[in-house]
Amino acid sequence: MVVLVTGSSGQLGQSLQFIAPNHPEIEFIFCDSKTLDITDFSNCEAVFTKYKPDYCINTAAYTAVDKAESEPEKAFTINVTGPKNLAKVCKIYKTTLLHLSTDFVFDGTKGSPYNEEDVANPSSIYGQTKLQGEQQIQAILLNYFIIRTSWVYSQFGNNFMKTMLRLASEKDSLSVVNDQIGTPTNAVDLAEVLITMILKDQKSEIFNLQSKIFNFSNDGQCSWYDFAKKIFEINNISINLLPIPTSSFPTPAKRPKNSVLDKNKIKRVFDVEVNNWEESLKIIKT
Incomplete structure (x- = not known):
């Protein structure tokens, strides 16, 4: 496979x-943006x-x-085009597409966790483009899975956890918003679930999902704020951590107040x- x-x-x-070495039954082809530029259809076609x-x-x-604002x-070119x-080339080669999307497709006004049937209503450019990307896939492909996730962090790349650890090494005090509620996602856990979805995809009840x-x-x-507090606690870092409201930390893009996802x-x-x-x-080693 x-x-x-x-x-x-x-x-x-x-x-x-x-995690790829744990799955010898799969031949992985890893492509960065230089090898596969998803905004270039002819490049996609050549790689496929x-x-x-x-x-x-x-x-x-x-x-x-x-920055998307x-x-x-x-943002549109990368997240929609x-x-x-990819959907067009997947259709040609009968490839099943697993596409990562985001909690930012929701406006965050719901008082309970969002399920997959809730109406998307993004309030940022980023969220709008991610929703439009989903819609493009749904319009073109039958064999796809869209996975919405939130607050992704890991030992790799740039993320909130790494930013907090860096700032803690530079400052004695930090202020973090405490009125946006969601759920952190360990990227390795997410990666494992994507592989599970692929390995179980052939089951008929999955194939026939609406x-x-x-x-x-x-x-x-x-x-x-809770997330930052736990990061420092696990890493035995002593710092003066202050909870602040979103209104005290204005950003160009509006964030969802609640983006907890129902799993x-x-x-x-x-x-x-x-x-x-x-x-x-x-379990993250920092």
């Missing part, structure tokens, strides 16, 4: 490379012609949430166990 991974230099791409993948995991994305065209190109959208994050919920569907359909976010954070 050949599985092609786009965006291999990002933290999810690196997490997939980290060469490898003829059974599955494609698209981890390539424009993820600079605030000032460069929407770039890119998935559209909706191919799934939520995945770790279990539980917290604020960014019941992915647990049921793919029979996956989901780790609590605090337990997954503990």
Whole structure:
């Protein structure tokens, strides 16, 4: 089985490379943006012609949430045109596409966890482009899975955990917002679930699903302040950590107040166990 991974230099791409040796039954093809530029259809076609993948995991994305507000065209090209190109070549080569999306497709006003049937209503350019990318795939392909995730971190790449550890080495005091609620996602846990989805994809009840959208994050919920507090606790770092409201830390892009995702569907359909976010954070070696 050949599985092609786009965006291999990002933290999810690196997490997939980290676990790849555990899956000798899969031939992984890891492509960074230089090898496979998803915004270039002819490049996509050439790579798919060469490898003829059974599955494609698209981890390539424009993820600079605030910067997207000032460069929407770039965000659109990567997050909308890119998935559209991949969907078109996947259709030609009968490749199943696993596409990563985000909690930012929701506006964050719901008072309980979001499930896959909730109406998307993004309030940022980033969220809008990620939703449009989903829609392009759904319009073109039958064989796809869209996986919405949140607050991804890992030992690889750039992320909130690494930023907090860096800032703690530079400062005695930090202020972190405490009124945005969501769930951290260990990128290695996410990578494992993507492989599980591929290995279990041939089951008829999965093939016949009406909706191919799934939520995945770790279990539980917290604020960014809670997340930072736990990072410092696990790493035995003493710092003056101050909770602040979002209004005290204005950003160009509006964040969802609540972006907790309901994971019941992915647990049921793919029979996956989901780790609590605090337990997954503990196993990271920093």
